Amino acid sequence: MKIKTICCIGAGYVGGPTMSIIAQKCPHIKITVVDVNASRIAAWNDNNLNRLPIFEPELNDVVKEVRGRNLFFSTDVGKAIDEADMIFISVNTPTKTYGKGKGMAADLKYIELCARQIAKVAKQNKIVVEKSTLPVRTASAIKSILDNTGNGVQFQILSNPEFLAEGTAVQNLLKPDRVLIGGDTSTNEGEVAIQALVEIYSNWVPKKQILTTNVWSSELSKLTANAFLAQRVSSINAMSEICEKTGADIKEVSKAIGMDSRIGSKFLNASVGFGGSCFQKDILNLVYIARSYGLNEVADYWEQVVIMNEHQKNRFSDNIVSTLYNTVSGKKITFLGWAFKKDTNDTRESAAIKVADNLLNEQARISVYDPKVPKEKVYTDLDYLNTRSSSENKSLLTVNKDPYEACKNSHAISILTEWDEFKSYDWEGIYKNMQKPAFIFDGRGLLNKGELEKIGFIYYNIGTGN
Ligand code: NAD
Ligand code: UDX
Numbered sequence: 001m002k003i004k005t006i007c008c009i010g011a012g013y014v015g016g017p018t019m020s021i022i023a024q025k026c027p028h029i030k031i032t033v034v035d036v037n038a039s040r041i042a043a044w045n046d047n048n049l050n051r052l053p054i055f056e057p058e059l060n061d062v063v064k065e066v067r068g069r070n071l072f073f074s075t076d077v078g079k080a081i082d083e084a085d086m087i088f089i090s091v092n093t094p095t096k097t098y099g100k101g102k103g104m105a106a107d108l109k110y111i112e113l114c115a116r117q118i119a120k121v122a123k124q125n126k127i128v129v130e131k132s133t134l135p136v137r138t139a140s141a142i143k144s145i146l147d148n149t150g151n152g153v154q155f156q157i158l159s160n161p162e163f164l165a166e167g168t169a170v171q172n173l174l175k176p177d178r179v180l181i182g183g184d185t186s187t188n189e190g191e192v193a194i195q196a197l198v199e200i201y202s203n204w205v206p207k208k209q210i211l212t213t214n215v216w217s218s219e220l221s222k223l224t225a226n227a228f229l230a231q232r233v234s235s236i237n238a239m240s241e242i243c244e245k246t247g248a249d250i251k252e253v254s255k256a257i258g259m260d261s262r263i264g265s266k267f268l269n270a271s272v273g274f275g276g277s278c279f280q281k282d283i284l285n286l287v288y289i290a291r292s293y294g295l296n297e298v299a300d301y302w303e304q305v306v307i308m309n310e311h312q313k314n315r316f317s318d319n320i321v322s323t324l325y326n327t328v329s330g331k332k333i334t335f336l337g338w339a340f341k342k343d344t345n346d347t348r349e350s351a352a353i354k355v356a357d358n359l360l361n362e363q364a365r366i367s368v369y370d371p372k373v374p375k376e377k378v379y380t381d382l383d384y385l386n387t388r389s390s391s392e393n394k395s396l397l398t399v400n401k402d403p404y405e406a407c408k409n410s411h412a413i414s415i416l417t418e419w420d421e422f423k424s425y426d427w428e429g430i431y432k433n434m435q436k437p438a439f440i441f442d443g444r445g446l447l448n449k450g451e452l453e454k455i456g457f458i459y460y461n462i463g464t465g466n
Contacts, residue, residue, distance in 0.1 A: 001196045003029060003127075007084035010115050011035035011044055012167070013054055013071060013255040013277070013346060014131060014162050015090035020062045021173040023071035027249065032072045032080040043416040044073040055345040055372045058170040081121045088160075089114045089142075090131040095281045106135050106281065115142045119150035127193045130159045133282055135289055136220040139182075153316040156193035158183045159215050161222035166276065169344030179210045192356020193398035223286045227302055230279035232267040240270035240463030243314065250463025251445060270463040272355065272416060272443030273312040275340030280306055313351050317358035319460065320441050324411060326362035332410040332435075336403065337417025337444075338370035338378055345372040351443065352416035353381045355395065361390065366397040369406035371419055375399040404430065412439035418446050431455045 008019045011033045023031045035041050043053040045067075049060040059412045066071070074080060091110040096102050111132060118128060128146065128416025130139060139157045146155040159182035164172040179201045184195060198210050213221070240250040247304050250270040258265030274280075283306050290299035340350035347353065358364055360382075368378055382393045400406035403422075407413055413421060423446060431438055440452060440459045453458045 001085075001192050003085045003196050003200060005029065005032045005084045006086050007080035007088050007359065008033045008131070009035075009077065009081075009089040009117075010088075010092070010132070011037070011053075012090065012092065013056075013166055014164070015088070016044060016052075016054060017059055017062075017164065017169040017173060018090065018131065018162060020066060020071060021170065022200065023066040023069070024062050024280055025342065026200060027070055030070050030072075030083075031199070032074055032357065034046055034077045034080045034153045036075070036077065041073050041075050041441050051341055055341050055343075056166065061245070061292040064365045069170075077117060078121045081126075082123065084126065086129060087118055088129045088131045090162075092277075093132045093134060093281075094277075095284055101102070102313055104284045106133075107289075108134070108138065108141070108286045110147060111138065111142065116149060118155075118295060119146045120428055122153050122155075123151060125154040125156075126325060127156045127158060127196060127398050130157065130219070131196065133161055133222050133226070134159070134277065135285055136216050136221055136223070138219060139215045139324065148216045148227060150418045154189070156184065156189055157215065158193055158197055159218035160197060161218060163222075163225065166346050167341055172380055174204070176205060176209065179205050179214065181210065181216050182215040185212070190423045200281065203222050210399045223282050223289075226282040227286055227305065228280050229267055230274055230283055230309070231302075231305045233269075233271065233274045233279075234305045234312075236268050236460075237273065238308055240312075241360050243463040244465045247465045253463075270445060271312075271351070272316045272462065273309045273351040275350040275352075276349070277346065280309070280349055295308035295316070310354075313354040316351075316441070316443055316462070320359065320412060320414065320439075322361055323439060323441075323458075328359060328362045328411075329413070330363060330365065332365045332367060333359060333405045334410040335368045336406070336413060336415050337372075337419055338368050338373045338381075339417045339419075342419045345374075345377075347373055347377055347381050350381070350416070355414070355416065355443075356382060356383055357387050360393070360396050364396070367406045367410065368399045369401075369403040371421060404433070408433045410436060411435045412441060414441045415444050415446050418444040418461050422446060423448075427452060427457075428455050431457060457459060 006029055008015045015033055019031050019033045040053050043051055048066055068074060091114055093106045096105045096107040125276050139159055143157050158397045163181055181194055181197050183194035194212050239253060243250045254268040257263050258268050283302055287299045287303045335352055338352045339347055359366060377391060378399050382388045438456050438457050445461050449459050
């Protein structure tokens, strides 16, 4: 079966970049990305490519090449579903904030709405692809909705989880370590659907890197991959605390263990804590699934990864307070970085939010600079916590467009995101304009301790004892 038209529901951090690359590599396929968020779609259609809704290196060039050729962005969800041979569901699956499983389970309401809309609209057989990260066995719920509310047409459900990381999405999509496709391997129709998706990816991904499995393995592999990655960060962060007590240096420890080929060198950077929309949500979901099967030891094991991450964020802000003579009340503390990692404008679950909230509880005044995060987003992130009123957040925290202004007169600078530009700042100039003693709390191990100490800073790094 040859796919000629694709619809992708959800024009977010996954739907937008993924469909841009498929469109680039498959000019023979017409792709329409749809979303209920009209302003997001308008931004994807903006003539000024710098106003695309997400910032992702190299993405603008790809969008420029394919938009209007075989990639379209629209709010007309029904029409795009109707026209498509294959429908990707790429909507958000956040942690539930209400009812059973609140704070743990994935909220599948957006997925169900998609399934119902597909069922209502479809007049021909369709292949439905789960691109969103979903709890294992969600495909059976989607199938049940489609089969029971549809117009009698046949649906095949595939699971094709996305492994891109933000900030490197384009390169990850162009050269994926693997593409995973789960489907109904027990029927001929299932095999045909799997092969239709394999054929799309084989336009640029070597066949041996396209892995096909049953649906449940595919769904569970995505949760497993994120749990393992997050576990590495929590493991190295746990060691960073021991380093600070013992005089060992976490960078030396990371290098020493990373050279063991069984461990590998990636994902061993100690930090102020992992953020992003996926790790915490997916682990909590895994914990919830394990508990729902009565697997309490399994659940406890994985939950500890999230508990350790909370601890890492809290101890970072605690260290700032205790180092600044046990009071930050009225003191200006500058945050360099607000995004959850460099090269993205995404702030979901960013460690900066929790660290700021903790310091604001201590009545610090915070000044934030991030190269890509707009002012309104910083305030929305803080307001969402509901710790204090929106007007209090506005009066205690300011957002600066200029990093040097942000640092002026502050008692301490805190590095929350590893943006490259921070490394080449005029640190001598910054030092001159700060209160003394001038402190730096480097939550990313980004800056050069020796150079900064030479200037006069008191420098604290995660995982290095002073
Ligand atoms: P996102 O919030 O950036 O985008 C989701 C979009 O779906 C939103 O624009 C929303 O308006 C839209 N939407 C929701 N319900 C809709 C509906 N019924 N009809 C039309 N549009 C609808 O989310 P994201 O970061 O792109 O993540 C999407 C999925 O991919 C999640 O399941 C996530 O876990 C998974 N994932 C994310 C990443 C990542 O790096 N962000 C990586 C891999 C997998
Ligand atoms: C993650 C997964 O890597 C990706 O495969 C999945 O598809 C989505 O979730 P993402 O959240 O975009 O991607 O970024 P990632 O690079 O994994 O970083 C997540 C968080 O961990 C960031 O806050 C990052 O700063 C932190 N991190 C990562 C560390 O603190 N140390 C590390 O060594 C690596």
